[in-house]
Amino acid sequence: MQYNKGTHLIATLHTTEHQSLNTFTAFKTLTDELILTHQLQKLGEVYHNFSPSGYTGVVCLSESHLSIHTWPEHGKINVDIYLSNYLRNNDGTVDNIYSAIKAHFNAAVEHEQFLKR
Numbered sequence: 508m509q510y511n512k513g514t515h516l517i518a519t520l521h522t523t524e525h526q527s528l529n530t531f532t533a534f535k536t537l538t539d540e541l542i543l544t545h546q547l548q549k550l551g552e553v554y555h556n557f558s559p560s561g562y563t564g565v566v567c568l569s570e571s572h573l574s575i576h577t578w579p580e581h582g583k584i585n586v587d588i589y590l591s592n593y594l595r596n597n598d599g600t601v602d603n604i605y606s607a608i609k610a611h612f613n614a615a616v617e618h619e620q621f622l623k624r
Contacts, residue, residue, distance in 0.1 A: 515571075
């Protein structure tokens with residue numbers, strides 16, 4: 508089988524809706540819905556709320572991973588999404604998940620980098 512490079516997105520987003528950055532509950536719900544919608548396979552996950560606010564989360568997928576880290580005091584969100592193209596082309600899936608995350612936070616892009624690897 509031929510190796511097909513997947514898309515790896517690394518981005519920093521900014522939002523003025525700081526409340527959405529305080530705890531992971533709503534983001535976890537969104538992530539679970541996106542995984543089902545795009546027929547990805549979750550292998551495991553870890554989420555952690557920081558005190559007094561902010562959170563981090565990593566979802567391990569058979570296709571690779573999705574992670575987030577928030578800084579409510581700065582309105583910043585760091586996102587990392589990588590999906591392989593081993594069994595199917597997931598390039599559009601990366602774009603769709605990224606769009607859903609930006610919409611969820613009503614966020615603007617501060618920096619983004621798309622890698623093919």
